[in-house]
Amino acid sequence: MKNSQAEGVVLKKYSGFYYVKQEEKIYECKLRGKLKDPVLSGDKVIISVLSDDKGVIEKILPRKNELLRPRIANVSMVLIVMCNDKPAPSLSLLDRLLVLAYYNHLVPYIILNKIDMAPDPKAMLIKDYYPHAGFNFLETSALQGKGIKELREIIKGEIAVFAGPSGAGKSSLLNALTDGSLKVKTQEVSTKIGRGKHTTRHVELYPLEEGGFIADTPGFSVLDMPAISRNELAKYFPDFSDFAPGCRFNNCLHWKEKECAVIEAVKQGTIAEFRYYNYLDMLQEVIENERCY
Ligand SMILES: Nc1nc2c(ncn2[C@@H]2O[C@H](COP(=O)(O)OP(=O)(O)OP(=O)(O)O)[C@@H](O)[C@H]2O)c(=O)[nH]1
Numbered sequence: 001m002k003n004s005q006a007e008g009v010v011l012k013k014y015s016g017f018y019y020v021k022q023e024e025k026i027y028e029c030k031l032r033g034k035l036k037d038p039v040l041s042g043d044k045v046i047i048s049v050l051s052d053d054k055g056v057i058e059k060i061l062p063r064k065n066e067l068l069r070p071r072i073a074n075v076s077m078v079l080i081v082m083c084n085d086k087p088a089p090s091l092s093l094l095d096r097l098l099v100l101a102y103y104n105h106l107v108p109y110i111i112l113n114k115i116d117m118a119p120d121p122k123a124m125l126i127k128d129y130y131p132h133a134g135f136n137f138l139e140t141s142a143l144q145g146k147g148i149k150e151l152r153e154i155i156k157g158e159i160a161v162f163a164g165p166s167g168a169g170k171s172s173l174l175n176a177l178t179d180g181s182l183k184v185k186t187q188e189v190s191t192k193i194g195r196g197k198h199t200t201r202h203v204e205l206y207p208l209e210e211g212g213f214i215a216d217t218p219g220f221s222v223l224d225m226p227a228i229s230r231n232e233l234a235k236y237f238p239d240f241s242d243f244a245p246g247c248r249f250n251n252c253l254h255w256k257e258k259e260c261a262v263i264e265a266v267k268q269g270t271i272a273e274f275r276y277y278n279y280l281d282m283l284q285e286v287i288e289n290e291r292c293y
Pocket residue numbers: 113114115116117140141142143144165166167168169170171172173192193194
């Protein structure tokens with residue numbers, strides 16, 4: 001069909017062209033002159049189809065959101081990758097990344113990778129607590145291909161980014177996920193996450209066969225911690241919110257207050273102690289930061 005219009009998703013920009021996925025095809029597109037850059041990976045666009053693999057972007061549809069470093073539009077999910085060992089997981093990093101995810105209205109998924117290895121005690125704490133407390137949780141081994149099919153199902157219909165410490169296996173998971181999928185032909189950069197960090201390269205989204213997209217660059221880091229107010233913080237701990245309505249004071253910080261239902265839940269062991277202490281650490285930081293404004 002010539003010159004028909006269709007909606008697609010921008011996968012990446014490369015030397016002046018945008019690569020737009022529309023159904024099962026990728027079109028190399030220019031931008032209609034009147035449109036202003038930047039068009040971001042993840043942007044939904046209307047294209048005019050010129051030929052089998054060429055098109056023109058006519059319109060950028062409104063963005064739901066935009067991550068800043070790197071800039072990606074319409075991200076809906078963050079895969080927080082921790083691993084059984086090497087490196088042993090950091091619970092404080094995990095809890096911070098969860099706060100960031102909720103703050104940005106993204107669905108977090110905790111991925112515990114390297115399940116082919118013996119778990120560090122902290123990995124055991126993750127396994128014992130988060131799934132039961134209602135968090136999305138999946139175990140994987142990028143090395144053995146375990147959990148990859150399930151991960152593809154989880155990403156279905158989403159635009160997902162990775163987060164997590166160096167060495168947890170983000171690049172390995174990306175490679176396992178995209179093995180055999182449709183990729184942009186001009187693949188000039190290595191898919192190793194983090195490479196090219198110091199150049200301003202465009203993020204590439206990989207479309208998965210099941211539907212859904214995964215970004216080739218971590219989209220999230222605790223360096224992006226926003227200014228949150230002390231009363232707001234507990235809102236980003238969804239496992240606290242079941243209990244918070246039972247606190248005596250409705251502006252309870254769950255800190256020094258009497259008759260605090262959250263502290264009671266910690267004492268009962270329903271909320272993990274480590275999680276509560278991570279909350280208190282963050283609360284202190286939030287209070288410190290309030291003084292700087
Ligand atoms: N045993 C085991 N090793 C793994 C697994 N996944 C990744 N690795 C290894 O862990 C190391 C780090 O993996 P990467 O995928 O580079 O980790 P990353 O999170 O991308 O790290 P950065 O690029 O530094 O952010 C590599 O040596 C991988 O081979 C796994 O499931 N099991």
